Amino acid sequence: MENWTIVTIILWVLIIAYAGWEIYQYFQRKKAATPLDNETFKEDMRRAQIVDVREKDDFNAGHILGARNIPYSQLKQRAGELRNDQPIYLYDDKKTLSYRAAMMLQKKGYTDLYVLKEGYSGWDGKIKRKKK
Incomplete structure (x- = not known):
């Protein structure tokens, strides 16, 4: 079970990082x-x-x-x-x-x-x- 917890945490970190990047890009486009x-x-x-x-x-x-x-x-x-x-x-x-x-x-x-x-x-x- 511990391996699944680590994989889940890694997936959530990746999802949050991707969402943050998309939000950053959105504001960069609007600023341009x-x-x-x-x-x-x-x-x-x-x-x-x-x-x-x-x-x-x-x-x-x-x-x-x-x-x-x-x-x-x-x-x-x-x-x-x-x-x-x-x-x-x-x-x-x-x-x-x-x-x-x-x-x-x-x-x-x-x-x-x-x-x-x-x-x-x-x-x-x-x-x-x-x-x-």
Whole structure:
């Protein structure tokens, strides 16, 4: 019975450590970028670089008018395409990748980062679709 007690304690320690890491990451993501609702995003989007971090097929199926596609999977290599002197508005379907992208850009020295609060799935503004 003693071995099971040790295994149980170790499992609980691992679970608590993992939960702590997830909470830490959550707050780091939130600190990396400011969330914007649809109205604020629309008001200021002309002064910003709008970046869709979804993959190309999703982007081609429909994206916010004026957005450029830099998929999250390529962002590390393509971050130099973004200007450091203008705000960067990030979005994806739900906002998970956007916050990860914001953390990555923050590590590269970008500071003026924003995320569309509802993601593309909640966007009610103008969109563009690429023709096949």
